[in-house]
Amino acid sequence: MSEKEDTQRNSQPQPQPEPQAEAPAQPQVEKPPTVPAGPNSSVSRQIGGGWARASTSQVVRTVAAALLTTAVVVGALFLLWQVRTFVGWFVIALFLAAVLNPAVNWLQRRHRLVKRPIAIALTYLGLVVALLFIVGIFLPLLVDQINGLTKFVNTAAQAPEGPTEYIKGLAKQNGFGGLLQRFDAQLADLRKQLGDLVGNLFSATGQIAVSAAGFLAALATVLTLTFFLILGSERYVNAGVGLFAERHQPLVRRILGQAAGAVSGYITGNLAISVICGITTFVVLIVLGMPYAAPLALLVAVLDLVPLVGATLGGALLVIVGLFVEPWKAVVLLVFVLVYQQVESNFLQPIVYSKAVQLNGLVILIALLVGGQLLGIPGALLAIPVAEIIRIVVTELLAYRRTKQEENEANEPAVASSSPPIASE
Numbered sequence: 001m002s003e004k005e006d007t008q009r010n011s012q013p014q015p016q017p018e019p020q021a022e023a024p025a026q027p028q029v030e031k032p033p034t035v036p037a038g039p040n041s042s043v044s045r046q047i048g049g050g051w052a053r054a055s056t057s058q059v060v061r062t063v064a065a066a067l068l069t070t071a072v073v074v075g076a077l078f079l080l081w082q083v084r085t086f087v088g089w090f091v092i093a094l095f096l097a098a099v100l101n102p103a104v105n106w107l108q109r110r111h112r113l114v115k116r117p118i119a120i121a122l123t124y125l126g127l128v129v130a131l132l133f134i135v136g137i138f139l140p141l142l143v144d145q146i147n148g149l150t151k152f153v154n155t156a157a158q159a160p161e162g163p164t165e166y167i168k169g170l171a172k173q174n175g176f177g178g179l180l181q182r183f184d185a186q187l188a189d190l191r192k193q194l195g196d197l198v199g200n201l202f203s204a205t206g207q208i209a210v211s212a213a214g215f216l217a218a219l220a221t222v223l224t225l226t227f228f229l230i231l232g233s234e235r236y237v238n239a240g241v242g243l244f245a246e247r248h249q250p251l252v253r254r255i256l257g258q259a260a261g262a263v264s265g266y267i268t269g270n271l272a273i274s275v276i277c278g279i280t281t282f283v284v285l286i287v288l289g290m291p292y293a294a295p296l297a298l299l300v301a302v303l304d305l306v307p308l309v310g311a312t313l314g315g316a317l318l319v320i321v322g323l324f325v326e327p328w329k330a331v332v333l334l335v336f337v338l339v340y341q342q343v344e345s346n347f348l349q350p351i352v353y354s355k356a357v358q359l360n361g362l363v364i365l366i367a368l369l370v371g372g373q374l375l376g377i378p379g380a381l382l383a384i385p386v387a388e389i390i391r392i393v394v395t396e397l398l399a400y401r402r403t404k405q406e407e408n409e410a411n412e413p414a415v416a417s418s419s420p421p422i423a424s425e
Contacts, residue, residue, distance in 0.1 A: 088375055089221050089222050089225065091382070092378060093226045093229055095267070095385065096222065096223075096226040097229035097233065098259075098264050098267075099263065099267045101230050103126075104119045107122060107123070116230075116231060117231060120230050124223065137294050137295055137298050141292055141295045237253070240252075241256070251397075255392060255393055258392045258396070259388075259389045259393075263388075263389070265356030267385065269352035270305055270307075272352060273304065273352055274301045274302070277301050277304040277340070277344065278298055280340060281300045281301070281314075282294060282297035284333070284336050288322075288329050288333070290321070296317070296318065296321065299314070299317065300314035305381060306380055307364060307380075307384055311337075311340075311341050314337075315333075315338075318333045318337060319334050322334075357384060357388050358388070358391065359388060363391075364387070367383035367384055367386065370383065
């Protein structure tokens with residue numbers, strides 16, 4: 001019986017276990033080989049996988065590429081040094097184009113029928129009129145001084161007692177007799193010195209003519225470059241932006257726009273402040289009855305274009321001239337200069353420069369010193385816009401990099417949450 005029961009029990013079907021759900025196949029991630037930590041681990045990796053495994057031809061090509069790159073950089077720097085004069089003219093033309101471009105655009109918007117070349121020509125005509133106005137103010141003073149000097153020289157030369165005794169008589173009449181006693185030896189040779197001076201002036205006439213011709217050539221070159229830069233400004237900007245990758249083009253275009261706005265705003269504001277300074281100074285000089293009020297006011301306005309030190313130099317000039325006229329006028333001019341400098345520094349400059357320049361005093365001073373050392377007076381005038389452009393470039397690049405880092409950090413959690421969960425063993 002037991003054998004039959006066992007046979008029946010074995011013949012009955014056994015219950016099968018329920019099939020378990022298969023876990024989704026996970027991608028196998030290869031683990032990087034572990035490298036023993038140590039101070040020389042990075043060096044050993046470089047030696048093991050770098051120059052030690054490189055062939056001789058690869059090493060030669062790398063060294064040749066490095067030497068060729070160095071030679072190209074040195075040659076480019078040498079070429080720039082050889083054409084540094086033209087580079088300076090081109091930089092000045094760029095700044096002039098940035099300053100005059102808003103005026104040209106305004107003329108085109110104001111008068112639809114005015115083409116861009118005609119608008120540029122009208123802007124140039126306005127500059128010529130302004131220069132003629134300045135020359136018209138200074139020219140009568142210059143002619144008057146030259147005529148006075150010529151008359152004095154002729155009178156001294158034709159004096160019966162001789163030029164030396166004539167000058168001594170004039171000095172005694174004006175209370176400078178004791179001063180001239182210290183220069184008796186020099187006055188004894190006055191006739192010879194005047195002859196040498198006239199001879200030097202005649203000999204230097206050729207050099208003066210060459211310098212004047214060089215200045216005119218530089219001016220014509222700068223104005224021509226400025227004309228073509230303004231004429232094709234959009235085309236040149238698009239071509240320059242197109243040299244960069246597409247993802248960087250909005251950044252480059254934004255930097256160029258901010259730089260052009262900063263240059264135009266600074267130079268326009270500086271000119272406006274100088275005009276205000278010149279008009280205010282002219283009114284004060286007229287009220288005080290100072291001689292040569294218009295040339296002095298214009299000279300102060302031109303000096304005021306130089307940042308930081310220009311207003312101080314112009315004020316010192318006014319006080320010195322006032323001392324030669326009447327001492328109390330010098331005191332009044334000193335008070336005027338101090339008050340105006342406070343108004344300009346604390347009221348006019350913050351209003352005009354608030355949207356154009358965002359630099360502190362130390363950076364402005366360093367920029368002025370470097371610009372003056374490199375290009376003289378034009379370098380001092382262009383130093384602050386260049387420093388502002390550098391600030392804009394650095395600020396925009398740092399902001400762009402920070403934005404990219406934030407985007408990458410924001411994308412990492414999203415990628416981690418979208419990945420399927422790993423089944424636990």
